[in-house]
Amino acid sequence: MTGAPIHGVAVDAGSGLASAIRTARGERAKDDDLFRFKRAVLTMLGPHATTVLVDAALGPRLLGSFPKDCAPMMAYEADVYRISNADRITVLPEDLAVADYPGLGVRLLKFFLWFAPDDDPALTARKCALVQSLGAQCAAAGVSFLMEPLVYHPTVAQGTAAFAAIKPDLVRRAVETFSQPRFQIAILKIEVPVDLGHVAGWGHPQRSRQEALAAFRAVTSAARGLRIVFLSAGVPFEQFEASLLLAHDSGARFDGFMCGRALWSEAVAIFGAQGEAAMTEWLMTEGRARLARLVAAVEGRNAA
Secondary structure, three states: OOOOOEEEEEEOOOHHHHHHHHHHHHHHOOOOHHHHHHHHHHHHHHHHOOEEEEOOOOHHHHHHHOOOOOEEEEEOOOOOOOEEOOOOEEOOOOOOOHHHHHHHOOOEEEEEEEEOOOOOHHHHHHHHHHHHHHHHHHHHHOOEEEEEEEEOOOOOOOOOHHHHHHHHHHHHHHHHHHOOHHHOOOEEEEEOOOOHHHEOOOOOOOEOHHHHHHHHHHHHHOOOOOEEEEEOOOOOHHHHHHHHHHHHHHOOOOOEEEEOHHHHOHHHHHHHHHOHHHHHHHHHHHHHHHHHHHHHHHOOOOOO
16 A cells, blocks of 8 residues: 555444444344444445454454455554553553464554653653554564554643644644654554634634644644544544545645544444344445545545
8 A cells, every 4th residue: 555545444443333333223232233334334335445444353354354455454452442541551452463464464553542742751651662662563574554643631621622722733743753763653544633613614713724724734744754644533524524625725745534433423323223234225325425525535626
């Protein structure tokens, strides 16, 4: 995938997605519902994506379902967003090693980490040491390392206007940190640096469109040539599409996107209410249409 655009689908969610599916399915819930859901996303959307991200638990079972020309990417986390509460350090898989990935036919490894540029320096050093170790293991195994730093602040709550005001700087500083060669990262999967709810034309603006465009340029410039993809972070589909159009309009250099729930979240309720066939049909029609719109957005075309 070196140099090629990245149009990625993420279906690496773990216990949270399993719980949502179980609730939606009710009395019809089965032990393999999570696997069947992920396989449907993979087989319906994978042919139109350059890569699909799967989790470490079910990923090995899903590898045989990957479509031709869709590169497997597998997370290196025990359960997406599972962290130790005290330090927000990601819990690693117990029965899988980085060195196992090539033997499984996986050459793309994704690892996420909550990261606060203004955190305690000792904690930041521990987190950086972990990422550096994983980067070295990926290099030794011949695996491309995709790193996902999710930003937070020790004292400013996420989702607030105060956090929206500092988010562009937090994302920029995270990118600046992990673009250092010592981490041996091939691709940075980063958040959109602005909260559209606080940009002119959306919600309650605290910054202009021009300021938002400048934030995209600042973040991607901080990567110092490292490949960048934007993640959807669970926002509604239309908001992520608009964010990618902004990124394109800014003139920022980036390589594409990785999108999860914004593409397929409605399929969970359909699976629950109408069954697997209806879910598959929705993914084949609405899911593929959404993916095509995101591809159009990174190319600067509004396909709505």
